[in-house]
Amino acid sequence: MKFNRIFAVSKRIFADMKNDKRTIGLIILAPILTMSVFGIAFSGDVENVDVIVVNHDEGFTVPGEGFKSLSQDILSNIDDKTINIQYMDNENHALDKVEKGEAYAVIIFPSNFTKDVFLGVKNSNSSKFSDITVKADESIVNIKNAIYASLTDAQKTTFDKEGFKSPIKINEDPVYGKNAEFIDFFVPGIMSFVVYILTTLLTLISFVGERVSGTLERILATPITETEVILGYGIAFSIIGIIQSAILIIIGILVFNIAIVGNVLLAILGISILAIVCQSLGILLSNLADRVEQAIQFIPFVVLPAFLLSGIFWPIEAIPQWLRPLSYLIPPTYAARASRAVMIKGWGIDMIWMDLLALTIFAFIFLTMAVYSLKTKKG
Template sequence: MRLTLLVSRRFFKFILRDKRLLILMLFVPVLLALVIGYGFGGEINHVDVEIVNLDDTAITDPYTNATISFSETIISWLDQNTSKVDIQVVDASSALDWNDTKQRVLDKEAAGAIFFPSAFTVNLALSFIPGSNQSTYIETFIDNSNPQVGGAIVQALREAFEETLGDHAGIQIMNNFAYGEDLTQLQYMAPSILPFAVFFLSSLLSIITLINERKTGTLDRLLLSPYHKINIILGYILSLSVVALVQSSILLTFVIFVFNVSIVGGIGSYFAVYFMLLLTSWSAMGLGILLSTLAKTELQAVQFVPIVTFPSLLLSGILWPLETLPVWLRPISYLIPLTYSANYLRTVMIEGAGFLVLSWDVLALILFAVFMIILSGFTLKHKE
């Protein structure tokens, strides 16, 4: 019992002497609690939706003599009574305008579109007559690459029907999808979980490697050599990149062949996935090397891992869309590399965009990796 108390007292003395470690131990739980509290449980709002209304008919209310257009009533409700969607009514005159609107959804200029056909109001009014077989329809065209965003559009439309028309079966909703038709939860999550796994493993491995190299004295000998520090860092990144490619191959093999997650597109899409996972690993390695240079002890370095990984998991759009985050918190998301990795891989794996070498996601990751490497060059020093 005495030995147990002595070991425990020695440990607490060690923590109290290491002020940086003590601050990290107290700061990390507070940070995680704040991120979870503000980042979790939000609702998707203000989804951009375009409406094409070709309904050119109206009816007269026999009790009030007011002219009623059911399509205008539904559109007005969507505009004034829900925050889920932000609607824009297209100046349309024919079905060609509907085709143009669908193309804008395909081009990611809108998250969805709603189409009211000609004579919508009259056909719906005829369906109210007892014994009538008349019916009408509303057509939607939704970008379902993010099912939660697509679901918000459908839910807003159903709420509009219930509030304006009540429980009426005379309307058929014809849902069509630009991307992500029949998308399962696993297929949606895979493009974001893959880069997170690579990011976590690469950052952890780079931290452990640098700590071990410094502990054995190898890093200090390299820093005393005539080689530039950036060259030393790039040497570590090159060797760790081989490990990252092996890990990526293992992850992809399990995702594709064990869990039956498909990648839309040809061989270019597979190259694109590898390309993005490699860029993600470089970003993680640069960050891991930087954190290992800032830590004075092994325990301090390990404490940095949850500070990096948990906000990356919760604020990068991996678990829930960025649209659910508070507006003031979203700028932080755009400082996290995984935000760009997940977005790029969803574009490739779900939408079949192919090998996109030039994109904002690629540029953001390259800039982040270069910045981390340069910053590591300034902070990497040998022990006196």
């Protein structure tokens, strides 16, 4: 073994890199992108969760202390960075907003809330206590925990100031996601993620390989048009996406005992549309690579944004506010949200049609761009 020969091999590798600006850029940009996105996306807590408060509390005049409204004191101590409070008078209207996905919870204070608290504190023999009822969408565990933690902390702060322990019980009345665990939130997201990554990368590498080998050129020399090639790929990968989703759901049920409330076929519909979007994206990216090795360099730029910003593994509400708009430019965001809504909440197509429409628009745009790019490359 001679070090001069080893050094010669290393020198040749760096010489090759010198002539490949794309590789140099990847070596520099990939670590920057990875650390920046991980640091920003995973460093935040859940914020700006919309919660409705229905406050029936009439307050209570405490002898020697004057009028008190403990419900208002608790609400004033809630962290407004975590929870956005909207006040309503009608419980049914408030609950309707949660059922439609326009808010995550309704917090209800009864009419004698303050009175019952003070009577319970002053009379040690009293069995009186007061309830706070929370009717929440518990399908996203992180958000549910943030709501209850904020309410509990505000309650503790309020009663610490009053100088007594809280005689309050929080009644949980889930609207969606009763007994849901993180795995129930996780599986619909991983379905979208797997199809997004595999379909995009398989199409990208396959198309570059066919172009390098001359297969694509021979296909286009036949009466087959560019549009037919793209649509053929779309049909094939949508079927593959359905198969992958079915496998993941079967594993989730048999191994992880996930709960499925809605029509699982509707959830898979969103995934199959996502597969069409991704194969078109793969074809677009293939035009930027001259060989398979260059195609593989796109992996970090395909994987990281979806992994961190599409709400697949981490709620969008926990992503910094200024970064959230980027989440809605990533197709898996809509597939994951739609499949979760169906599988955990039991929503039908009338509730997820906007997510399906967004995926369809992505598919149309990317298919059109893919056909155009194929014609341009051929020309």
